[in-house]
Amino acid sequence: MDETVAEYIRRTVLKIPRDEIKMLLQKWGFLSEAQLQTLNFHQIKDNISQEVVQLCEENSADIKQAAVLDIIYNHAYQNKRMWHVYQMKKSGEDLEYFDITDFKKAFKGRLRSALKNVTITFKEYEDNAIWIRVAWGTPNKKPNQYKPSYVVYHSQTPYVFISTSVLKSTLPLLCQALMVASNYHDIREMELRSHSLNSLKDIVFKRYSQNFQTHSPKPVKGGNVEPEKDIRIVEENKSEKERIHRLNQEVFGSGPLPKLEFAQYRLETMFKSDPKMDVLDKKEPFRCLVKFSSPHLLESLKSLAPAGMADAPLSPLLTCIPHKARNYFKIREKKGLFPEGFVSP
Amino acid sequence: VVASLRQHTNNQERQNFNLSFHAHRAGILDTVDAQKIAFLLRKAWTLYSVTPLFRFHRARLTEYARLLSAFIAAEKRKGLAVEVGVELDIKVALTSLADLRGSELDQAALLVQLSSRSQASSRNSEDKLVWSGWFCSMFGDDFSENVLEDFTCLPLFLSHGAESYTTLVGSWFQKTFDCCFRRLAISPLNLSWMVAMWAGCKLDRAASAVELVFSVPCLSQPLDISYAIHPEDAKALWDTVQKTPGEITQEEVDVFMDCLYAHFHRHFKIHLSATKLVKVSTAVASAHCDGIVKILHSQYLPGVLMLLTELAISQIQ
Numbered sequence: 122m123d124e125t126v127a128e129y130i131r132r133t134v135l136k137i138p139r140d141e142i143k144m145l146l147q148k149w150g151f152l153s154e155a156q157l158q159t160l161n162f163h164q165i166k167d168n169i170s171q172e173v174v175q176l177c178e179e180n181s182a183d184i185k186q187a188a189v190l191d192i193i194y195n196h197a198y199q200n201k202r203m204w205h206v207y208q209m210k211k212s213g214e215d216l217e218y219f220d221i222t223d224f225k226k227a228f229k230g231r232l233r234s235a236l237k238n239v240t241i242t243f244k245e246y247e248d249n250a251i252w253i254r255v256a257w258g259t260p261n262k263k264p265n266q267y268k269p270s271y272v273v274y275h276s277q278t279p280y281v282f283i284s285t286s287v288l289k290s291t292l293p294l295l296c297q298a299l300m301v302a303s304n305y306h307d308i309r310e311m312e313l314r315s316h317s318l319n320s321l322k323d324i325v326f327k328r329y330s331q332n333f334q335t336h337s338p339k340p341v342k343g344g345n346v347e348p349e350k351d352i353r354i355v356e357e358n359k360s361e362k363e364r365i366h367r368l369n370q371e372v373f374g375s376g377p378l379p380k381l382e383f384a385q386y387r388l389e390t391m392f393k394s395d396p397k398m399d400v401l402d403k404k405e406p407f408r409c410l411v412k413f414s415s416p417h418l419l420e421s422l423k424s425l426a427p428a429g430m431a432d433a434p435l436s437p438l439l440t441c442i443p444h445k446a447r448n449y450f451k452i453r454e455k456k457g458l459f460p461e462g463f464v465s466p
Numbered sequence: 467v468v469a470s471l472r473q474h475t476n477n478q479e480r481q482n483f484n485l486s487f488h489a490h491r492a493g494i495l496d497t498v499d500a501q502k503i504a505f506l507l508r509k510a511w512t513l514y515s516v517t518p519l520f521r522f523h524r525a526r527l528t529e530y531a532r533l534l535s536a537f538i539a540a541e542k543r544k545g546l547a548v549e550v551g552v553e554l555d556i557k558v559a560l561t562s563l564a565d566l567r568g569s570e571l572d573q574a575a576l577l578v579q580l581s582s583r584s585q586a587s588s589r590n591s592e593d594k595l596v597w598s599g600w601f602c603s604m605f606g607d608d609f610s611e612n613v614l615e616d617f618t619c620l621p622l623f624l625s626h627g628a629e630s631y632t633t634l635v636g637s638w639f640q641k642t643f644d645c646c647f648r649r650l651a652i653s654p655l656n657l658s659w660m661v662a663m664w665a666g667c668k669l670d671r672a673a674s675a676v677e678l679v680f681s682v683p684c685l686s687q688p689l690d691i692s693y694a695i696h697p698e699d700a701k702a703l704w705d706t707v708q709k710t711p712g713e714i715t716q717e718e719v720d721v722f723m724d725c726l727y728a729h730f731h732r733h734f735k736i737h738l739s740a741t742k743l744v745k746v747s748t749a750v751a752s753a754h755c756d757g758i759v760k761i762l763h764s765q766y767l768p769g770v771l772m773l774l775t776e777l778a779i780s781q782i783q
């Protein structure tokens with residue numbers, strides 16, 4: 122077995138938390154159950170990975186199998202990576218039959234015609250997701266297995282999720298290969314990024330519970346309001362609380378929200394102030410960059426108004442995130458009739 | 467431009483600062499060679515207030531260094547080791563920095579440096595600086611005026627390096643000079659002073675953004691908001707707000723902050739004033755509410771240190 126392959130497998134196993142190693146190796150399926158039984162998982166990881174490498178040596182593992190192990194690791198720990206969303210466009214309306222074998226062949230063909238040294242690996246998952254791993258080399262160097270790109274493509278959709286290699290120059294070639302293989306003629310990056318791959322999928326596939334309009338004329342009882350136990354206790358602002366709750370429901374829905382970690386707004390709007398204050402009155406934009414971050418951004422935004430930190434309804438700049446499928450914005454002043462409005466190009 | 471703060475009330479809870487700044491108060495530090503103070507810049511310093519040192523003698527620095535070194539070695543033998551694994555010999559250096567002060571009435575700054583030389587390496591290997599801390603007083607005259615003879619006033623302490631070393635050095639000073647160290651927290655009020663003042667500073671080079679970081683912890687999910695303004699635009703705003711020549715008032719700082727809050731609210735409908743301002747960052751310096759500052763520009767060093775000295779003094783009083 123090649124020394125570089127051995128080292129790569131050793132380092133990949135080292136990344137896995139000790140309790141998860143056996144399960145991921147089983148998913149990999151390269152080592153037999155009997156071989157797995159011989160492994161002692163109660164020692165330090167350094168030793169476990171050495172033992173795994175020895176077993177791989179017995180089975181003569183090559184880079185192809187090692188690459189599959191890497192996909193399995195990254196699929197299990199997908200949230201460690203930052204994912205960008207791309208949308209592809211077809212020229213015609215025809216829904217062509219998707220053949221996975223043709224796709225793989227065309228993808229590999231396109232890449233290999235441009236670059237001799239690449240390692241390309243595919244793995245299909247139950248939810249129709251095709252995971253693609255590409256390790257990039259140069260005409261003179263073997264592929265760098267430690268800086269691959271990962272692509273997740275759902276064949277029935279025009280969406281591709283890419284976690285790029287740090288080798289940025291490889292991105293255009295990757296996009297080209299995707300288009301050629303999947304029969305699309307254009308691809309563009311959406312302004313949507315997150316560590317949570319599932320949340321990105323929720324947003325673009327519209328898998329979360331969206332706004333629902335309550336058509337019933339009678340007001341919805343605030344779900345958070347506890348029934349009073351003591352009639353001497355009167356809840357202040359009860360109707361305001363209920364109004365906020367209802368507005369939140371309308372905008373955010375009542376189901377779980379997709380998990381995003383941040384949203385970024387580049388503001389190029391005018392600074393407007395109370396004329397009495399006699400402050401800045403420039404004709405040029407007041408340039409700002411605003412970033413919101415949270416372990417679960419949409420949930421925290423939803424709780425701002427009930428906590429009294431924001432007005433209800435919350436600004437559409439924030440509430441549009443899921444249905445506009447973006448978390449990067451550039452906001453300019455809207456010219457003309459409505460000076461208070463904003464446009465987002 | 468150098469500014470000085472004077473506390474409006476003595477009440478620790480409600481700090482109401484009435485800032486007046488004089489035309490640049492000529493100080494000793496202004497003429498110092500940039501090289502000498504380079505070590506201060508671009509490092510994150512943790513701030514403490516220190517009560518006056520009793521019977522501290524400048525002439526005895528070498529002796530103090532020896533005693534501190536012995537203290538550290540003894541603590542390590544007791545098992546309070548700071549480094550696990552590698553055995554390190556800690557060397558202590560105490561230096562007086564005569565130029566690092568505001569006026570003649572200030573005590574010269576005192577620099578403490580801990581260096582290590584790994585026992586494993588050869589005799590020729592260089593010492594590696596592992597921790598530094600310095601005591602300082604920048605125009606702290608109001609404070610030192612009222613202090614008795616045997617006491618040395620250096621109310622501001624800044625440390626950089628492992629906290630375990632800070633604890634060791636701090637305990638030795640506390641035992642030896644009967645003083646008291648306390649972490650210096652920076653309130654949102656003081657942070658807004660800092661960002662307003664520093665945003666208005668004129669800088670010859672291209673400046674970095676004026677950034678305010680807010681934290682909203684008590685929600686179902688914590689939220690952090692970073693609000694960064696182009697430095698030219700922030701300065702333009704401050705220049706129209708700051709009207710009184712030779713003075714910065716609380717009112718002007720409030721107007722500046724309200725303008726920023728209003729601009730934010732217009733877009734996002736969020737009341738930033740209801741959140742907690744935890745960090746401010748400008749091209750001059752950055753400061754965090756936990757009492758951590760980074761000074762980025764030597765030109766405004768005296769001003770920043772003066773402000774920090776005032777904060778330290780008000781925490782002691």
